[in-house]
Amino acid sequence: MTTWIRGGHIMELELQKVSYQYKDKNFALKGIDWQLPTGEIHCWLGRSGSGKSTLLELAAGLKNPTKGKVYHQGHIVTKPSNKIGFVFQEATLLNWKTVLDNVLLPIQLQREITTEDINYAEVLLEILQISEFAERIPSTLSGGQKSRVAIARALIKKPTLLFLDEPFAALDIITREELQNELLRLNKREKIAMLFVTHDVTEAAFLADQIGVISQGEISSQKKSPSWEETEINRRDTQKFREYCINIRHLLGVEHE
Numbered sequence: 441m442t443t444w445i446r447g448g449h450i451m452e453l454e455l456q457k458v459s460y461q462y463k464d465k466n467f468a469l470k471g472i473d474w475q476l477p478t479g480e481i482h483c484w485l486g487r488s489g490s491g492k493s494t495l496l497e498l499a500a501g502l503k504n505p506t507k508g509k510v511y512h513q514g515h516i517v518t519k520p521s522n523k524i525g526f527v528f529q530e531a532t533l534l535n536w537k538t539v540l541d542n543v544l545l546p547i548q549l550q551r552e553i554t555t556e557d558i559n560y561a562e563v564l565l566e567i568l569q570i571s572e573f574a575e576r577i578p579s580t581l582s583g584g585q586k587s588r589v590a591i592a593r594a595l596i597k598k599p600t601l602l603f604l605d606e607p608f609a610a611l612d613i614i615t616r617e618e619l620q621n622e623l624l625r626l627n628k629r630e631k632i633a634m635l636f637v638t639h640d641v642t643e644a645a646f647l648a649d650q651i652g653v654i655s656q657g658e659i660s661s662q663k664k665s666p667s668w669e670e671t672e673i674n675r676r677d678t679q680k681f682r683e684y685c686i687n688i689r690h691l692l693g694v695e696h697e
């Protein structure tokens with residue numbers, strides 16, 4: 441396997457001059473370059489309609505660029521692979537299956553489920569603190585609990601890279617922050633790289649090692665996160681974090697809260 445090293449870092453994902461145009465030609469992504477090193481969390485932040493979801497779909501191999509190339513671990517991407525997981529805004533769980541079976545679904549679609557798979561699904565439910573709901577059906581869960589199931593399902597095939605498209609947009613702020621904390625813990629514990637799309641400045645500031653601001657189909661600016669000495673839970677209450685959020689708002693072109 442080719443391993444791509446850039447500036448001493450192994451690249452999980454690399455976009456090289458990626459362009460895309462919808463057939464009606466009303467919207468285009470223009471020559472986007474991006475590098476996501478192994479184990480980091482990057483956020484693409486932008487207003488509605490700026491092209492975040494389109495770019496994420498290109499990065500995940502759900503769409504193919506009109507021009508340019510996408511690489512995962514040095515291999516060119518033309519379709520989704522087992523090494524990636526995807527979490528969408530809607531949890532899209534099957535209501536006729538239990539939570540455990542929903543988590544195992546990506547495996548069931550490919551091959552026979554083994555005891556090892558079930559054990560791993562149970563570990564994921566435990567990490568995401570939803571073990572007690574394993575035998576429930578999704579329609580009996582809250583929005584936040586469903587999001588946890590969707591994350592567990594995205595991790596069942598042990599991806600090295602997780603794509604998340606505004607997964608917490610419909611949740612209340614407290615649940616949202618709990619799940620953001622959970623993602624950080626997962627990232628540290630399992631060393632999974634994440635590419636997270638959001639229009640929420642605080643969410644991007646909290647999660648990302650690097651933020652790319654997307655505006656009208658281009659990455660208009662990039663910002664590397666400061667190093668945080670505070671624990672992940674307390675970080676949001678610090679002056680340093682608030683100032684960082686203001687900086688990012690300026691990059692987005694937002695002058696007032």
Ligand SMILES: Nc1ncnc2c1ncn2[C@@H]1O[C@H](COP(=O)(O)OP(=O)(O)OP(=O)(O)O)[C@@H](O)[C@H]1O
Nearest residue numbers: 462464467486487488489490491492493494495639
């Ligand atoms: N299938 C499609 N055909 C034509 N245009 C599309 C299609 N899907 C999206 N677009 C257009 O592409 C642009 C970018 O859409 P995209 O969904 O990537 O933006 P976004 O930043 O993710 O927005 P949001 O935050 O509202 O989800 C928009 O102008 C949208 O109208």
